[in-house]
Amino acid sequence: MILARVTAKVTGSVQHDSYDGRPLYSVRPLGPTGVPGQASFLAMDTVGCALGDEVLVARVPGMARQVLASERAPVRSLILGIVDAAPA
Amino acid sequence: MNLGVVQGVVVAETRVVELTERRLVLIQPVDESGAEQGREVVALDPIVSAAEGSLVWFVNGSDATDALGEPFQPADAAVVGLVSSIREAPG
Numbered sequence: 001m002i003l004a005r006v007t008a009k010v011t012g013s014v015q016h017d018s019y020d021g022r023p024l025y026s027v028r029p030l031g032p033t034g035v036p037g038q039a040s041f042l043a044m045d046t047v048g049c050a051l052g053d054e055v056l057v058a059r060v061p062g063m064a065r066q067v068l069a070s071e072r073a074p075v076r077s078l079i080l081g082i083v084d085a086a087p088a
Numbered sequence: 089m090n091l092g093v094v095q096g097v098v099v100a101e102t103r104v105v106e107l108t109e110r111r112l113v114l115i116q117p118v119d120e121s122g123a124e125q126g127r128e129v130v131a132l133d134p135i136v137s138a139a140e141g142s143l144v145w146f147v148n149g150s151d152a153t154d155a156l157g158e159p160f161q162p163a164d165a166a167v168v169g170l171v172s173s174i175r176e177a178p179g
Contacts, residue, residue: 005177006177007120007176007177008120008174008175008177009174009175010091010145010171010173010174011171011172011173011174012145012169012170012171012172013170013171013172014135014136014170015135015136015168015169015170016135016155016168016169018168019168019169024089024145024169026119026120026174028119039119039125039126040091040120040125041089041090042089042090042091042145043089044089051175051176051178052177052178052179061149061150061151072154072157073154074147074151074152074154074155074166074168075089075147075151076089076149076151077089
């Protein structure tokens with residue numbers, strides 16, 4: 001898992017069924033100094049995060065299938081926690 | 089999962105039989121502000137039929153074959169959503 005900042009909420013009009021009813025956010029990985037650095041990517045929220053939150057994100061093939069209880073869901077990145085405190 | 093802008097349709101008259109019915113689009117990956125990030129990719133577009141200039145999101149690797157369903161489709165990128173709005177965090 002990595003630490004990332006929630007930078008935008010993304011809403012779709014036409015989408016794969018796996019994305020129906022689940023919030024999608026753009027997140028940016030946090031560097032060692034806590035500054036958003038690397039390229040952003042999209043992640044599906046499972047915990048109810050908000051814009052600007054620091055979150056735990058995991059990118060593991062197959063894990064979304066477990067968490068979403070759906071076979072063959074094309075979802076790899078999941079927001080799994082909202083960070084209250086982390087070492088600087 | 090990444091955001092991208094559709095650059096146009098890729099035409100390839102000769103291709104493997106599994107992909108003959110599938111729409112191919114060229115995608116420029118972008119960030120939440122629309123800034124380009126990374127190299128262009130060719131993706132299958134089985135759901136959205138996105139027009140040129142559309143903002144979409146797409147998946148890579150085994151997620152692409154998951155998105156395409158059965159029968160198995162030999163592809164490593166697929167468009168899975170058409171973006172209707174993006175709200176950025178303040179600041």
